[in-house]
Amino acid sequence: DVKVTQSSRYLVKRTGEKVFLECVQDMDHENMFWYRQDPGLGLRLIYFSYDVKMKEKGDIPEGYSVSREKKERFSLILESASTNQTSMYLCASRQGGYGYTFGSGTRLTVV
Amino acid sequence: AQRVTQPEKLLSVFKGAPVELKCNYSYSGSPELFWYVQYSRQRLQLLLRHISRESIKGFTADLNKGETSFHLKKPFAQEEDSAMYYCAPSPSNTGKLIFGQGTTLQVKP
Numbered sequence: 001d002v003k004v005t006q007s008s009r010y011l012v013k014r015t016g017e018k019v020f021l022e023c024v025q026d027m028d029h030e031n032m033f034w035y036r037q038d039p040g041l042g043l044r045l046i047y048f049s050y051d052v053k054m055k056e057k058g059d060i061p062e063g064y065s066v067s068r069e070k071k072e073r074f075s076l077i078l079e080s081a082s083t084n085q086t087s088m089y090l091c092a093s094r095q096g097g098y099g100y101t102f103g104s105g106t107r108l109t110v111v
Numbered sequence: 112a113q114r115v116t117q118p119e120k121l122l123s124v125f126k127g128a129p130v131e132l133k134c135n136y137s138y139s140g141s142p143e144l145f146w147y148v149q150y151s152r153q154r155l156q157l158l159l160r161h162i163s164r165e166s167i168k169g170f171t172a173d174l175n176k177g178e179t180s181f182h183l184k185k186p187f188a189q190e191e192d193s194a195m196y197y198c199a200p201s202p203s204n205t206g207k208l209i210f211g212q213g214t215t216l217q218v219k220p
Contacts, residue, residue, distance in 0.1 A: 008133060031206050042121070043155075043210035050206065058207075090155065092208075099145050100208060101159040 006091050006103035013110050019078040021106050030095060032074035034058075034066065037088040037105070046075050049074055079108045097102030115200055117211035124188050125219050131181040132214045134198030144181045144201040146172055149195045158183075158196070168192070188218045192215065 001028060011105055025032065030051055035043040035058075045058030047066040055066050055067035063096040067075045074093075088107050115136045124130055138144065144161040159167045161174050161181065172183045181198060198211040 023193070040212060042117075043211040045207060047136070048207060085132070093210075094206065098146075099160055100155075101157075102155040103151075103152045 003104040004091060004093055004101050006089075006106050008066075009067075009104065009108050011106060011108045013078075013081050013108065013111055015082060017018075017078075017081045019081050019108065019110075021076040021089055021091075021108070022082075023074045023103055025101070026071050026072065026073075027091040027093060027095065028102065029093035030071070031093060032068065033075065033092045033094070034076045035090045035092065035102065035108070036060070037090055043090065046076065051103065078108075081108075083110050086110045115198055115209055115211040117196075117198055117214045119214045120212070121215045121217065123217040123219065126190055127187050130185045130188045130192070130216065130218075131182075132198075132216065134181045134183065134211060136179050136181065136198070136200045138179075138200055138202050138209075140203040140204050144172070144174060145199045145201065146170070146181075146183050147197040147199055147210075149197070150189050151194070156195070188216075189216045190220060192216060193218045 002024045013019050033048040034046045037043050044060050049055045049068045065077045086109050088105050090105050091103040094100045146158040147155050148158040149155045171184045195213050197213045199208040201208050
């Protein structure tokens with residue numbers, strides 16, 4: 001019954017590394033989103049995409065980029081990981097006016 | 112500035128007590144309004160959306176357009192309601208959800 005899958009549950013990366021976080025949904029949703037979740041700050045939108053090859057910046061896009069080559073897959077890229085990017089990353093998809101379906105999250109630690 | 116505020120970081124009640132988790136928003140137009148819940152070690156899931164007027168797990172949410180609030184309520188809290196709750200308006204025609212800071216509900220036995 002899992003509909004949004006994030007490839008890694010836990011990741012540990014070194015400062016300066018290029019990091020790829022993958023998200024796949026099997027519901028044929030057009031809209032996909034990447035958030036980071038930090039205690040006391042809630043969820044903050046990094047990037048989102050309304051369709052294949054389309055992307056929009058969210059509230060905190062600095063240091064991140066995204067790729068959406070296929071409708072079902074939305075990748076978040078940390079160009080050069082830094083310690084302040086240590087966080088829980090959540091992917092979600094949405095169709096029309098319904099709410100989001102979330103993945104289980106990737107906890108990234110940058111050392 | 113457009114934002115959503117959940118003023119309580121932690122709300123602690125005893126089992127059987129009423130619960131109200133507050134949410135205030137400042138968006139123009141008529142945003143869609145949602146509440147999400149995250150139980151321990153589980154993914155975020157939709158609790159309810161205003162437009163459907165559903166009651167899920169005994170929770171309801173009242174929209175007050177005058178006060179721009181969308182508080183979540185339950186008359187009798189259960190221990191299994193202990194979780195993190197997020198209020199999330201979706202500004203008109205954006206498709207995005209903007210999340211509040213979240214409120215941890217702790218229901219004591």
